[in-house]
Amino acid sequence: MIGPKIYGLVLAGGKSTRMGKDKGLITYHGMPQREYLYHLLSRVCERTYLSLRNDQVGDVSDEFDIIVDKDEFKGPFNGLLSAHEENEEVAWLVLACDLPLIDLQSLQELISGRDPNEVATTFAHHENPLPEPMCAIWEPTALKQVASYLNEGNGTCPRKFLIRKNAKLIIPRDENVLMNANSEEDYKEALVKLSIE
Numbered sequence: 001m002i003g004p005k006i007y008g009l010v011l012a013g014g015k016s017t018r019m020g021k022d023k024g025l026i027t028y029h030g031m032p033q034r035e036y037l038y039h040l041l042s043r044v045c046e047r048t049y050l051s052l053r054n055d056q057v058g059d060v061s062d063e064f065d066i067i068v069d070k071d072e073f074k075g076p077f078n079g080l081l082s083a084h085e086e087n088e089e090v091a092w093l094v095l096a097c098d099l100p101l102i103d104l105q106s107l108q109e110l111i112s113g114r115d116p117n118e119v120a121t122t123f124a125h126h127e128n129p130l131p132e133p134m135c136a137i138w139e140p141t142a143l144k145q146v147a148s149y150l151n152e153g154n155g156t157c158p159r160k161f162l163i164r165k166n167a168k169l170i171i172p173r174d175e176n177v178l179m180n181a182n183s184e185e186d187y188k189e190a191l192v193k194l195s196i197e
Contacts, residue, residue, distance in 0.1 A: 002116070003114070003116020003117075003139065004089060004090050004116060004140055005046050006044075006046060006090065006091045006093050006111065006114075006137060007045055007047045007048065007087065007090045007091070007092055007093070008038070008042065008044070008047070008049065008092075008093050009041075009048070009049050009051050009067070009080070009083050009092045009093065009094045009095070010034050010037045010041065010048070010049070010051060010094075011051050011079045011080070011094055011095065012024035012050050012051060012052055023097040023098050023182075024097040026100075026181075026187065028190060028191070028194060033097050033100065034050055034097050035064070037095045037097065037099075040095075040104060040107065041095060043104060043107075044093070044104070044107050044108060045093055047065065048065065049065045049067045049086075050067070051066075051069060051079035051080075052066055052067075052069065053068070053069050054069070067083050069082050070085065073156070075156035075157070075158075076096075076133065076156075076158050077146060077156055077158060079094075080092065080094060080143065080146075081143065084138075084140070084144075088143070088144070089140055090140065091114075091116065091138060091139045091140060092137070092138045092143070093107070093110070093111070093137045093138075094133075094134055094135070094136060094137075094138060095134065096134035096135070096180075098134075098180045098182050099135055099178070099179070099181075100179065100181050100187075100190040100194065101177045101179050101194065102135065102178075103177060105173075106123075106172050106173075106174065109170065109173060110122075110123060110135070110136075110137060110170060111137070113170040114137050114168075116139055118139065118166070118167055119138075119141060119142035119145070119162065120133075120136050120137060120139060120165075120167040120168070121137045121167065121168045122135065122136035122137070122162060123135050123136065123169075123170055123172050123178055124169040125171070125178060129169055129171070130159060131159055131162040131163060131169060132178055133158035133159050133162055135177075136162070136167070142167075145165070149161055176193060179193070
């Protein structure tokens with residue numbers, strides 16, 4: 001089933017408050033995480049971008065395409081909607097920087113399970129099947145609905161939006177790829193898991 005082209009988006013504009021340092025700059029794979037994810041997405045997407053705050057742009061090499069957050073919306077939707085405004089006709093495969101175990105096989109699995117007729121195709125855990133909005137393919141039809149959803153006062157949680165809109169859920173073959181690293185303890189746990197792979 002062919003749908004709109006898929007562009008990749010690394011969401012690297014968060015403040016990383018819980019981690020205490022920029023999650024996009026943490027090294028799990030021999031390079032900053034945001035660069036690792038960018039290269040990973042570049043292998044499966046037609047084009048790929050780093051989503052950054054304006055004050056981060058000066059620290060990035062010219063080899064990376066960037067979309068600067070427009071700060072029109074609060075929370076995780078900020079980067080996603082800034083990307084959608086840049087190109088409203090494509091689907092965006094988004095990855096957050098706090099996913100240290102995500103790999104190429106998982107991205108291929110997500111793309112092969114994509115249904116462009118749904119608002120999004122997203123990974124979920126088997127035991128608690130809730131959509132993971134920061135590891136998902138967001139279709140342009142969904143992103144066109146988000147602004148009005150936010151303006152109606154529904155809150156800024158992407159997961160709640162995907163639940164309400166019945167996004168397609170996929171259980172990955174290896175659920176470890178959905179591990180979020182948001183604290184120093186998570187960081188250490190991720191390093192242990194990577195060392196025994």
